[in-house]
Amino acid sequence: xxxxxxxxxxxxxxxxxxxxxVVILTAVAVFFRQGGHVGALAYAVAxxxxxPIVGMVLVFSRYLAEESDxxxxxxxxxxxxxxxxxxxxxxxxxxxxxxxxxxxHVDASWAGFLWxxxxxxxxxxxxxxxxxxxxx
Amino acid sequence: xxxxxxxxxxxxxxxxxxxxxxIEVSRQSVNAIETGKYDPSLPLAFRIAELFDLPIExxxxxxxxxxxxxx
Numbered sequence: 001x002x003x004x005x006x007x008x009x010x011x012x013x014x015x016x017x018x019x020x021x022v023v024i025l026t027a028v029a030v031f032f033r034q035g036g037h038v039g040a041l042a043y044a045v046a047x048x049x050x051x052p053i054v055g056m057v058l059v060f061s062r063y064l065a066e067e068s069d070x071x072x073x074x075x076x077x078x079x080x081x082x083x084x085x086x087x088x089x090x091x092x093x094x095x096x097x098x099x100x101x102x103x104x105h106v107d108a109s110w111a112g113f114l115w116x117x118x119x120x121x122x123x124x125x126x127x128x129x130x131x132x133x134x135x136x
Numbered sequence: 137x138x139x140x141x142x143x144x145x146x147x148x149x150x151x152x153x154x155x156x157x158x159i160e161v162s163r164q165s166v167n168a169i170e171t172g173k174y175d176p177s178l179p180l181a182f183r184i185a186e187l188f189d190l191p192i193e194x195x196x197x198x199x200x201x202x203x204x205x206x207x
């Protein structure tokens with residue numbers, strides 16, 4: 001059934017993106033540890049770890065377009081909303097605390113990580129609301 | 137939304153998976169609809185009604201009708 005194909009494709013893509021995130025982040029960290037990198041190349045390399053996170057957004061969007069089961073789609077939408085809401089809430093609160101010198105600086109690159117974490121929180125919330133079948 | 141899906145399914149000796157395959161959704165969807173945790177869309181409700189060859193209102197209990205009876 002197409003539904004299962006969409007879910008399998010989602011799982012495969014997420015695994016590939018998580019793996020590539022770890023590999024790319026490690027490689028880029030090693031690259032910058034050597035020092036002396038400036039100019040366009042430095043910018044291009046620094047942006048590379050963001051690509052798997054951007055890819056995750058695209059993969060989620062594709063899944064929502066492909067998933068024919070409305071119930072599974074609704075639960076996945078809830079997860080996305082919870083993840084986005086959590087990320088925006090934490091980032092906004094932290095941003096103002098930081099702006100008024102009450103907390104230390106945190107790199108904005110953590111937003112993507114927080115969003116993925118929020119997706120896990122959304123899964124737990126779904127499980128609590130819908131029971132054993134609460135997973136995405 | 138209250139419904140008679142479980143009863144109708146039992147009358148035909150279908151499992152949740154059997155029903156899910158017939159209306160082309162996941163077993164989780166059937167379970168969520170049967171237990172009233174999820175209200176199906178109108179197209180899905182029509183698919184279910186057509187499968188059982190019954191009007192929608194003989195499968196799903198209208199929430200407004202149910203609340204007016206309670207009053």
